[in-house]
Amino acid sequence: MNRTVLIAIVLLFLPLSACGRTKTIDQLSILHTVGYDSLEGGELRGTLLYPDYTKSKNEDNIQIRKTRGKTSSMLLARTNKQTKNPIELSKIQVIAFGEDYARHGIGHLIDTVFNNPMIATDIQTVVVTPTARKYLEGVKKNGTLAIDDTIVQNYTTSSMPRTSLHIFMNDYYGEGRDPYMPILKQGAETNVYVDGLAIFKDDKFKVRLDNNQAFIFGLLDNFNHQGFYELPIKIGSHTGDIVIRTMKNKPAWRPGKSNRSRSLELSLNLFVIIREYPDWVHLHNEKDIHLLEKTIEKKVKSEITSLIKTFKENGVDPLGLGDRIRAYNRNWNERTFYKDEYKKLQVKIDVKTTVIQAGIKR
Structure with missing residues (x-):
């Protein structure tokens, strides 16, 4: 076969093979925030938020899905049954824990969700009040997925200590230190704001710092x-x-x-x-x-x-x-x-x- 023709055939198939591995954004449900609450009997209640890129700017493009199960994997699997497109986990920005769940211990999710290689370590982990379900319902009603931006803004323009999954995991597994997360709640006009800092002992939320104490801690x-x-x-x-x-x-x-x-x-x-x-x-x-x-x-x-x-x-x-x-x-x-x-x-x-x-x- 002519060498020039052979090279042309190879070059023709390269982009075709690449296209086979790509994922089209409007054919995915790209998860932004997942919230966890504890239920009786050891079950978890999951609340998930994701943007729908197929909707116009004038439409409500924040989608919410609610489910329950005994493991985080089953929560995700059951949520997939509720969506028209498969859920993409790799772009998640925030993992939120209801206060009651955080106080009873989040060790199982630390061992499973937090160590998932698909999840980036620069995402935010937060404790929310009163529950993750009610908090994320308020976020959807507000119409903006600004949770992670609010946290970053608070440690860059105020004195809240830096937080991220990477920092939490380093403190959780490291000797001689304990982890912490910001506490978020809904304001009077359903806006998101930071309401102190949750200090953990092992996997349990134990001490709450108010904003003044969090300021000093941040210094x-x-x-x-x-x-x-x-x-x-x-x-x-x-x-x-x-x-x-x-x-x-x-x-x-x-x-x-x-x-x-x-x-x-x-x-x-x-x-x-x-x-x-x-x-x-x-x-x-x-x-x-x-x-x-x-x-x-x-x-x-x-x-x-x-x-x-x-x-x-x-x-x-x-x-x-x-x-x-x-x-x-x-x-x-x-x-x-x-x-x-x-x-x-x-x-x-x-x-x-x-x-x-x-x-x-x-």
Whole structure:
């Protein structure tokens, strides 16, 4: 056979073979969010949201499917029977757990769904209230699949710690630390908003942080957060409130100087903008600036101390203090540390604040 003809035939069949492996987007149900709730008798209740790309912009293109079963695989199989196109799992963006289910333990789903190689590790995992079913019904009613965008926006423009499936799994399987997820709920106008942080012990949701505590927790994350924080201030006989915006946070952990295996030192450098302040505060006055910086340092240090105390009292360690001690103690044992040593662990905290810009008076 002529060599030129042979090459032409081969080139002709290459695109045909490639077309056989592609999936047309309007012939798939690309799953965006799946929610899980627990039912009596060990059953799971599943709620799934996915966009329908065949509908026009003026139509409701968010589809919801509801099912139940004893395993996550059967939930998906039964949902497939309800859709005109097969469900595609690889593009899922959010896995949501009803609060009651999360408190009773999500270990089975961690071992199955979370370890599914089809699911990317940069997706978001969340606890939702009151249940995943009611929450996702509200999302559909609102008409926008903005759950993952809301979470990312909250840790980039506020001080919520970074979250993702990868971070959760690293903390869950790693020694000397506990995992966490954001808590979401519906607002008054069915909008999505973050309502604190769920701290887990093993596979169970154990401690709830409010947004103020989550802000402080986020300052101890190496990610560069930019969040707003309101705190009281007093100068002489004057009292009022100021609003700051953190522009950069630099936490640094070191072993304690006195006992490297029994204590830690935290240095936190904050760079802030004063966004609002009373008219009796004079930001052109170095004395007032210095007083503001000291007020912020004292408040943040107090909040960090209180947060660590809360973690110790509840036996959770989302800051990974055990892991930090482990790095300097070759004989470290996780079981022994949390049973006998964690509550006694000394943490020396030093906060330094620099005001880099002033905002408006009020």
